[in-house]
Amino acid sequence: MSFRSISHSAPFTHQASSVQKIMFTVLLALIPATAFNLYLFGWPAILLFSVTVGSCVIVEAGCLALAGRPVRATLGDYSAVLTGWLLAMSLPPWAPWWIGFLGAIFAIALAKHPFGGIGQNVFNPAMVARVALLISFPVAMTVWVMPHPLFSAGAPGFFDAIAITFGGQMPDAVSAASALGHVKTELTRGIPVSQSMVQAPDLMDMMMGYRAGSLGETSAILILAGGLFLMAKRIISWHIPLSVMGGVFLMGAIFHAVDPARFASGTFHLLSGATFLGAFFIATDYVTSPVSKKGQLIFGLGCGVLIWLIRTFAGYPEGVAFAVLLMNALVPIIDQYTRPRAFGRNRKGEPLPLGEEKP
Amino acid sequence: MKLFPIRGGIHPDYRKELSSEKVIVALPLPAALYIPLQQHIGVPSEVLVNVGDLVKKGQMIARSGGTLSAPQHAPTSGHIRSITDIPAPHPSGLAQTTIVLEPDGKDEWGELPAPIVDPFTADPHTINERVAASGIVGMGGAAFPSAIKLNLGTQKKLEILLLNGAECEPYLTCDDRVMREHADEVIDGARIMAHALGVHRVVVAIEQNKPQAIDAMTRAASAFSEVEVVGVPVQYPMGSERHLVQAITGRETPAKKLTADIGVLVHNVATARAVHHAVRFGRPLISRVVTVSGKAVREPNNIEVPIGARVADLIAFCGGFSVEPESLVNGGPMMGQPLPGLDVPVVKGMSGILALTAAEINQQPASSCIRCGVCVTICPCGLSPVDMAAFIRKDNFETAAKLGVMDCVSCGSCSWLCPSHIPLVHYFNYAKGMINAQDREQRKIEQTRMLAEAHALRVEKAAAEKAAFLAAKKAQAAAASAAKEKDGTPA
Ligand code: SF4
Ligand code: SF4
Numbered sequence: 001m002s003f004r005s006i007s008h009s010a011p012f013t014h015q016a017s018s019v020q021k022i023m024f025t026v027l028l029a030l031i032p033a034t035a036f037n038l039y040l041f042g043w044p045a046i047l048l049f050s051v052t053v054g055s056c057v058i059v060e061a062g063c064l065a066l067a068g069r070p071v072r073a074t075l076g077d078y079s080a081v082l083t084g085w086l087l088a089m090s091l092p093p094w095a096p097w098w099i100g101f102l103g104a105i106f107a108i109a110l111a112k113h114p115f116g117g118i119g120q121n122v123f124n125p126a127m128v129a130r131v132a133l134l135i136s137f138p139v140a141m142t143v144w145v146m147p148h149p150l151f152s153a154g155a156p157g158f159f160d161a162i163a164i165t166f167g168g169q170m171p172d173a174v175s176a177a178s179a180l181g182h183v184k185t186e187l188t189r190g191i192p193v194s195q196s197m198v199q200a201p202d203l204m205d206m207m208m209g210y211r212a213g214s215l216g217e218t219s220a221i222l223i224l225a226g227g228l229f230l231m232a233k234r235i236i237s238w239h240i241p242l243s244v245m246g247g248v249f250l251m252g253a254i255f256h257a258v259d260p261a262r263f264a265s266g267t268f269h270l271l272s273g274a275t276f277l278g279a280f281f282i283a284t285d286y287v288t289s290p291v292s293k294k295g296q297l298i299f300g301l302g303c304g305v306l307i308w309l310i311r312t313f314a315g316y317p318e319g320v321a322f323a324v325l326l327m328n329a330l331v332p333i334i335d336q337y338t339r340p341r342a343f344g345r346n347r348k349g350e351p352l353p354l355g356e357e358k359p
Numbered sequence: 360m361k362l363f364p365i366r367g368g369i370h371p372d373y374r375k376e377l378s379s380e381k382v383i384v385a386l387p388l389p390a391a392l393y394i395p396l397q398q399h400i401g402v403p404s405e406v407l408v409n410v411g412d413l414v415k416k417g418q419m420i421a422r423s424g425g426t427l428s429a430p431q432h433a434p435t436s437g438h439i440r441s442i443t444d445i446p447a448p449h450p451s452g453l454a455q456t457t458i459v460l461e462p463d464g465k466d467e468w469g470e471l472p473a474p475i476v477d478p479f480t481a482d483p484h485t486i487n488e489r490v491a492a493s494g495i496v497g498m499g500g501a502a503f504p505s506a507i508k509l510n511l512g513t514q515k516k517l518e519i520l521l522l523n524g525a526e527c528e529p530y531l532t533c534d535d536r537v538m539r540e541h542a543d544e545v546i547d548g549a550r551i552m553a554h555a556l557g558v559h560r561v562v563v564a565i566e567q568n569k570p571q572a573i574d575a576m577t578r579a580a581s582a583f584s585e586v587e588v589v590g591v592p593v594q595y596p597m598g599s600e601r602h603l604v605q606a607i608t609g610r611e612t613p614a615k616k617l618t619a620d621i622g623v624l625v626h627n628v629a630t631a632r633a634v635h636h637a638v639r640f641g642r643p644l645i646s647r648v649v650t651v652s653g654k655a656v657r658e659p660n661n662i663e664v665p666i667g668a669r670v671a672d673l674i675a676f677c678g679g680f681s682v683e684p685e686s687l688v689n690g691g692p693m694m695g696q697p698l699p700g701l702d703v704p705v706v707k708g709m710s711g712i713l714a715l716t717a718a719e720i721n722q723q724p725a726s727s728c729i730r731c732g733v734c735v736t737i738c739p740c741g742l743s744p745v746d747m748a749a750f751i752r753k754d755n756f757e758t759a760a761k762l763g764v765m766d767c768v769s770c771g772s773c774s775w776l777c778p779s780h781i782p783l784v785h786y787f788n789y790a791k792g793m794i795n796a797q798d799r800e801q802r803k804i805e806q807t808r809m810l811a812e813a814h815a816l817r818v819e820k821a822a823a824e825k826a827a828f829l830a831a832k833k834a835q836a837a838a839a840s841a842a843k844e845k846d847g848t849p850a
Contacts, residue, residue, distance in 0.1 A: 008685075009450075009785045011771035012692040012713065013371055013529060014721040017778045019729055077726070119727035119779075291732035291745055340741040342763045343366070343601065344614035349763070352613035354620055 019118075023078035025235050029226035030085060030216070030281065036209060037216050040147045041093035043161030045215050049088045051097045051165070055104030056084030063113040079118050083107050086126040086281060089216025090274060090321065091133075092143050096168050099140055103129040123328045124288045127321040134321070144212040146176040176212040179272045181317040183264055192261035197268065206271040217274040227280030236284045239296040240303075244279035245270055247304015255312070269308060278307070278320035288328045295331075295338035302327045360589050363609035365602045367737040368594040369772045371529050371693065373568065374719075378652045378659040379532040383540055385663045386676055391440065392460040392667030393704035394420065394431050395447055399496040400503045401427030406458065412439045415469025417643055420458055423491065429504045429707075430494045432643040434665035436469070437462040448670070448689050448706055452699030460667065471641035478551045478638050483512065486555040486638060493637035494644045494707070499523060499534075499598075499627030500690055502708030505634070508626070511619045512556035518622040520553045521607060522631055524565040524572065525591060525598035528691025531711045533648040534628050536661045538565065538572035541632055542579035546586060548631030551638050553585070556624060561586040563628070564603055568593045595693065596770040600625045602739055614766055629710075649705055651677045655684035655714035664705045670712055671701040684714035692720075693771040723780040734773035734783065740766050744773040744783045751790045756797065764790050 038046050060080035064071045087103050111128035115121040134141045148155040156164060156171075163169045177185065186196035205211055209219025217223070230236045253266030269275065274282070283289060283303050290299050303323045310319025341347050397403040404421035414420055414433040421431040440461045444454035475481050475489060491506035511517065522545070526534040538545060546563075553561050563580065565573050567590040580586040591597055591606055601612045603625065610621045618625055629647060636642040645666055652659040657678030664673060670687070674680065688695040690711055698712070705712075734744035742763045750758040764787050773783045 008697055008720070008722065009782065009788070010688075010692070010694055010696065010769070011775050011784065012686050012688050012695060012697075012715055012720050013775065014723070014780065015369075015371070015776050016721055017776070018723060018780070019726055019778050022729075022731070022778055074726075079729075117727065119729045286729045286731045289730075289732075291730055291735045291743065293732075293736060296732075335743075335746070339743050339746070339762075340366075340735065340738070342614070342742055342766055343740040344612055344616070344766065345741075345763070349761070351615050352611060354613055354616065 019077045019079070022235055023082050025233050026082055026230065026281070027078060027085065029229045029235075030089070032225055033209075033219050033222035033277075034085070034089065034216050036219050036222050037089075037093070039150050040209065040218065041145065041215060042148045042150045042155045043158050044156060044164040045093040047161055047165040048091060048093065048095055048097065048100050049085075049215060052088035052091065052100030052103060053081055053084035055101045056080045056087070056108055059104045059108040060112075063109055064117070067113065067117065069117065074118070077118065080108060083112070083125045086216075087129050089277060090126065090130045090214050090282075092141060092145075093215040094143065094145050094164055094170060095140055097165050099133060099137065102136075103133050106132040119287050121287060122331070123325055124282060124285050127282060127324050127328075130321045131325060134316070142181070143170065144176050144178050144181070146212050147210055178213050178317065179206065179211060179268075180311060183268075184311075184317040187262075193264050194261050197264065203267060203271060206268075213272075214274060214277075217277040220271050220276040223276040223280055227276070230280070230284075236280070237293065237296070239293050240284045240289060240300040241279040243297045243300025244283050244304045244307070245275065247301045248275055248279075248307050249304075251305055251308035263312065269311065273311070273318045274320040275307065278303070278324060282320065283324055283327070288324075288331060290331050290334045290338060292335070292338045292340060294340075295334045298334055298338065299327050299331065302330065360587065360607075362589070362591060362606055365594065365597070365606050365739060366741055367739040367772065368596060368602075369737055369775055370593070371595055371775055373529045373593075374652075375530060375532050375535070375568070377530065377654075378650050378661055379535060381532075381536070381660045383536050383648055383661045383663050386665065386668055386673065388435055388462045388464065388466065388665065389668050389672040390461070392434055392437075392462065392665055393445060393669060394434070394458045394460060394667040395445075395704060395706060396421055396424075396431065396456045396458070397447075398431070398502060398666070398706040398708065399429045400501065401425070401429070403456065404428055404431050406442055406456075408439050408442075408458065410439050410441055413437070413463075414439060414460065415467055417471050417641075417645060418469040419492075419494075419643070420460075427504060427507065429496050429506075430492065430643075431458070431666075432494055432645050433460060433469070434645040434667055435460070435462045436465050436467040446699055446703055448698060448703040448709065450696045450699065457704070471643075474641050475638045479554050481554075483509075483555040483557065486551060489637050489641075490555075490634055493633070493642070495630060495633045495637060496644070496707050497627055498629035498633065498647060498707060498710070500694070500708050500710055502706070505626070505630055508619075508624060509552060509555045511624060512558070515619045516622060517556055517558045517619060517624055518560060519608065519624070520549060520556055520558050520561045521604060521618075521623050521625045522549050522561060522563040522628055523598055523600070523603055523625050524563055524569075524576070524628040525603055526569070527566055527593075527595045527598035528693055528695075528711070529595075530652045530713055531650050531691050532652070533650045533661055533710050535569045535572050536650075537629055537632055537648055538569070539575045542572075542575040544632045544635045545628050546576065546579040546583065546631075547639070548633070548635035549626070549628075550583060550586065552626060552631060552634055558624070559585055562607055563588045564591045564597075564607055565589070566591055566593050566597055595772065596739055596768070599739065599768055599770060601768075644707060647705070647707060647709070649673065649709060650711040651714075652711065653684065653688075653713040653715045654719050655680050655682050655716050657681045666707060667704045669702055669704055670698060673705065673712055674701065674714065680714060682716060685717040685720055686713075686715045688713040688715060693775065694769060725781045726779045728777075728779050728781060731778055733776050733778075737772050737776060739770060739772065740768055742767055744787075747790070748781060748783050748786045751786045756790050756793050759790050760794055765794065767791070 107125035107129035111125040249266040252269035255263040306323035402424040440459045447455040495505040687698040
């Protein structure tokens with residue numbers, strides 16, 4: 001009787017988890033919010049979504065082949081699908097196909113593979129792509145549409161959608177401002193937030209998701225459901241989502257209390273734009289966030305505060321992508337300063353003195 | 360009793376049900392027993408017998424090789440067939456000197472040292488001597504000579520003897536069975552050890568997944584106010600000495616120190632039972648309970664095995680393999696070592712033999728680290744496995760050491776959890792080996808340098824002496840000639 005014991009070393013048992021399973025679970029968690037928004041924005045959104053995810057997979061395959069790495073095995077980890085999916089969710093729903101395609105190239109070929117592929121990139125690929133697109137194509141990236149639920153009156157049919165997504169024939173009458181954009185533009189026109197907020201969708205609609213916005217970000221409640229599912233599955237912990245949302249909310253609430261005419265409320269910031277999507281699905285990206293829980297709290301809080309700062313003071317109405325990227329850059333430093341204290345040692349790494357009961 | 364939390368840890372599939380309800384059975388005497396001279400940490404023992412000798416059960420056949428060593432005894436009566444080199448139960452599979460005993464089937468006891476009638480009034484020294492002479496070593500796996508640990512009572516201020524019945528490794532049930540079936544012996548042994556150590560408090564810690572063992576031990580301890588049986592949370596690696604001490608006392612053993620430095624000495628339950636046998640009956644350590652388990656074994660079991668029986672004998676006793684095992688493990692699946700083959704003997708520190716299928720092991724090919732951070736969250740030693748591994752991969756052992764790789768207890772939790780199936784512990788063991796080797800090398804260089812310096816100093820000194828001698832001689836000669844001159848000079 002033979003066996004191959006020598007080739008192994010302890011431990012001789014392993015949890016049944018894998019990168020593939022984790023990524024797949026995240027995709028599952030995204031389905032409710034995505035399905036709702038695909039319904040809400042109709043065929044053009046479905047086409048753009050498919051183009052974006054498909055392009056990411058194709059670009060990933062190309063990069064792997066170029067790097068001489070196993071294409072099938074690595075594609076099977078779903079990480080490219082997830083990147084594409086998140087990128088699609090952050091695009092204007094009726095954007096032309098080439099936005100999705102270029103985004104895939106930015107995300108996979110520029111933000112991920114030059115660093116060495118999965119696990120090696122410093123910046124969140126989907127957010128790199130979003131920011132690169134926003135800077136390069138500011139117009140195409142800020143065309144928002146009001147909800148046009150599938151099969152409802154006035155919603156584009158499949159062939160209209162092909163014309164919109166692939167033919168660049170954007171119908172004029174449909175564009176709308178996102179709530180964040182609206183408040184910001186009004187403010188520049190001298191209309192105080194307290195007034196412009198009246199025309200923004202009400203908070204209930206914002207929570208449910210019946211509003212204009214990116215392809216996957218509008219329904220706070222469905223994103224929350226997906227996030228809670230991920231927590232229940234122990235794929236993510238509460239640390240990043242809570243600190244991101246806490247940061248945004250606190251900043252919003254404090255400044256709103258100081259000057260309600262100038263600053264939108266904490267709740268508004270929490271429910272608008274990509275706050276929820278960012279908190280649960282983007283800032284929590286393993287590769288580009290700190291590894292320790294303490295580091296994650298700092299990172300999340302940083303993201304939250306930056307989101308509010310950018311939304312409030314920078315030229316762009318939305319700040320999630322920028323905030324996440326800025327914090328991404330700090331991750332190595334955060335990691336270095338938030339390592340846990342080793343057993344039997346103090347924070348400096350020196351052995352604990354004898355005769356002390358507790359460190 | 361108030362317990363204290365320990366950091367991190369995991370909840371692996373325990374799979375103890377495979378063998379936990381199997382009553383301990385004795386292994387029928389095999390055709391030959393293979394007793395290695397080194398079954399413990401320290402120096403090997405020295406052979407006392409010759410080929411052809413008839414030995415009796417319990418007779419010492421190899422004596423302790425020094426202070427840090429332990430003697431070996433004949434597990435049964437029979438003839439010494441040979442003294443030869445055979446592969447040891449060590450992953451290297453390197454051969455080591457082994458006494459081969461052919462049982463005569465009579466299982467006849469030789470003359471044993473007299474029982475220590477009232478151990479609790481005996482001099483601690485007497486008990487330590489008996490423990491040393493009985494070849495008792497730590498039976499939880501470390502195989503450290505127990506008498507040396509018992510001597511610590513004279514060197515350190517100890518308060519608690521902590522009996523480790525956590526048995527936190529999956530599959531293993533030998534301690535569980537020993538506690539259920541021989542609770543009185545274990546408690547008695549523990550009390551004897553406490554007396555030898557001069558401590559007045561014994562705590563028996565058992566993971567809560569062994570309620571029957573907790574019951575049996577609590578009952579056995581009920582008559583003794585100094586003994587307390589505590590159920591501890593099921594949280595691997597609760598059985599790690601430092602962590603168990605922390606859970607029970609809240610004290611954190613400083614790095615590079617022993618638990619004894621903070622007043623707690625830890626012994627395994629099976630060791631306590633061996634002490635009971637040695638003190639009360641004069642019987643040396645010649646057998647132990649071994650769990651044979653894993654889904655590749657037809658009938659998993661807990662077996663009382665004479666030291667030196669081959670692993671093959673145990674597997675045969677358990678009905679052989681039901682499927683070809685993927686791995687054969689000495690010890691538990693988390694920290695055990697691969698066995699080099701079926702022909703190696705059972706030694707004193709061997710608590711389990713596992714024949715595992717590929718499905719149980721679930722080792723997947725490693726992929727890139729996705730920085731999920733779970734290894735950081737669960738490391739019971741507060742280390743950052745992901746960072747250490749990254750530096751070790753670049754052969755940067757210095758930084759790995761700064762990050763604490765030498766503090767890693769190799770519990771395997773990080774490897775068990777890693778979704779990318781990176782063999783983290785393997786990395787850390789490799790790094791520890793490299794760092795130790797570098798240290799040795801450094802020490803050697805240091806030593807050579809010191810020797811060279813001493814030599815240079817001697818040479819220098821000799822030269823100086825010679826020069827001084829010559830100078831003195833010259834001076835003498837000069838003085839003499841001067842004197843002569845003077846003499847020659849008419850006054
Ligand atoms: S558990 Fe594995 S994948 Fe996760 S951070 Fe640690 S080494 Fe990387
Ligand atoms: S094996 Fe070492 S690094 Fe890994 S969890 Fe255990 S103590 Fe921590």
